[in-house]
Amino acid sequence: MNNKYIIIAIAFVFLTSCGSDPIETVTAKEVANESIVELTDAQLKNSKIETGKIEQRSISSLLKVNGSIDVPPQNMVSISIPLGGYLKSTILLPGMHISKGEVLAVMEDPQYITLQQEYLTAKAKLIFAEEEFNRQQELNKSKAASDKVLQQAQVEFTTQKVLVKSLSEKLKLIGINPETLTENNLSRSINITSPIDGYVSHVNMNIGKYATPSDILFELVNPTDIHLALNIFEKDIDKLFIGQKLIAYTNTNPDKKYPCEIILIGKDLSHDRSAEVHCHFEQYDKSLIPGMFMNAEIEVQSHNAFVIATDAIVRFEGKQYVFTAIESKKFEMQEVTTTNNENGFTQITFPDNMDLSNKTFVTKGAYTLLMKMKNTEEE
Numbered sequence: 001m002n003n004k005y006i007i008i009a010i011a012f013v014f015l016t017s018c019g020s021d022p023i024e025t026v027t028a029k030e031v032a033n034e035s036i037v038e039l040t041d042a043q044l045k046n047s048k049i050e051t052g053k054i055e056q057r058s059i060s061s062l063l064k065v066n067g068s069i070d071v072p073p074q075n076m077v078s079i080s081i082p083l084g085g086y087l088k089s090t091i092l093l094p095g096m097h098i099s100k101g102e103v104l105a106v107m108e109d110p111q112y113i114t115l116q117q118e119y120l121t122a123k124a125k126l127i128f129a130e131e132e133f134n135r136q137q138e139l140n141k142s143k144a145a146s147d148k149v150l151q152q153a154q155v156e157f158t159t160q161k162v163l164v165k166s167l168s169e170k171l172k173l174i175g176i177n178p179e180t181l182t183e184n185n186l187s188r189s190i191n192i193t194s195p196i197d198g199y200v201s202h203v204n205m206n207i208g209k210y211a212t213p214s215d216i217l218f219e220l221v222n223p224t225d226i227h228l229a230l231n232i233f234e235k236d237i238d239k240l241f242i243g244q245k246l247i248a249y250t251n252t253n254p255d256k257k258y259p260c261e262i263i264l265i266g267k268d269l270s271h272d273r274s275a276e277v278h279c280h281f282e283q284y285d286k287s288l289i290p291g292m293f294m295n296a297e298i299e300v301q302s303h304n305a306f307v308i309a310t311d312a313i314v315r316f317e318g319k320q321y322v323f324t325a326i327e328s329k330k331f332e333m334q335e336v337t338t339t340n341n342e343n344g345f346t347q348i349t350f351p352d353n354m355d356l357s358n359k360t361f362v363t364k365g366a367y368t369l370l371m372k373m374k375n376t377e378e379e
Helices: 003-031 039-047 110-141 147-173 234-239 366-378
Strands: 036-039 049-053 057-069 074-081 086-089 104-109 187-195 197-204 216-222 225-234 244-251 258-265 274-281 293-309 314-316 318-325 329-340 345-350 360-364
Touching: 036 366, 039 366, 049 074, 057 234, 057 274, 057 329, 110 147, 225 234, 225 258, 225 293, 234 274, 234 293, 244 274, 293 360, 314 366, 318 366, 360 366
Parallel strands: none
Antiparallel strands: 036 329, 049 360, 057 225, 057 293, 074 216, 086 104, 104 187, 197 216, 225 274, 244 258, 244 293, 258 274, 293 345, 314 318, 318 329, 318 360, 329 345
């Protein structure tokens, strides 16, 4: 009895396993057929399909990066007052254009009067000290004055020259010309003038506030030498070189291109493993302002790769495909990965890295085959 059950069980397993083969075979065949399209003679004639072998060409890679507009330190100016003082007046606002030599503000303080007084006093004493020194020299020649008296006159003269020179330089620091200063034009206020042509970026003081020598009153920017600072990841740095050309554009107006040239490649990596690459704009544009975000495309060194006409690639459901010829009227759709494209050709690779050199590809009419395949499936 037990033997009978064993025989029945073996027979059931055998029949079940045998019966599953045709089902699996049909399913696999159906799946395979979903990527194959076959045309009739009439359809092939009307479709104007062209085929050809894949080519190996030299193609450039396009490196897409981003960054922002920066200003070199020599084009950014912080305005302060070396001796301190009260801000009497200013009309500056952020964004205002200023010219070199233009008055930015008027400062006021009693110490300006004191400094001018000390200079004029020292200058008067210098005249007396010089005359006394010359007189002692003449007297010393005739032995009417001792060497000691001559030396004392010389020390006094030299000391006064140093004092006048130092006070003169202090006056220049606050914008007062010592050559034109007299007792008739002493002033309690001074003008702060712009050292550059450019724009006001920050106004940090208000009228009536006292500024110390360490306070920054205004910040100015000369935008004529702005440059583009790009963030390049470590793996791409060796693809760049000084003098390399690139194209930059903004998010707001991507159709307007700005030609640039790489002028400096940073040698330090940040925490995200990127380096800063500085680029110079070939032509200055006033619409570009410091801090503005920009994108850039850099054409890196060419390399040999398998490419196909861009028109031979079809897109369907978010993926990209090409058709290969199986027979004269039968074609198979295969998924590919695209990378670089140039002059109407696109670099492709297959997911399984198959040999592409012995395959015949549809180079024209690929979308016709795609439409025929999808219409057939709907039927």
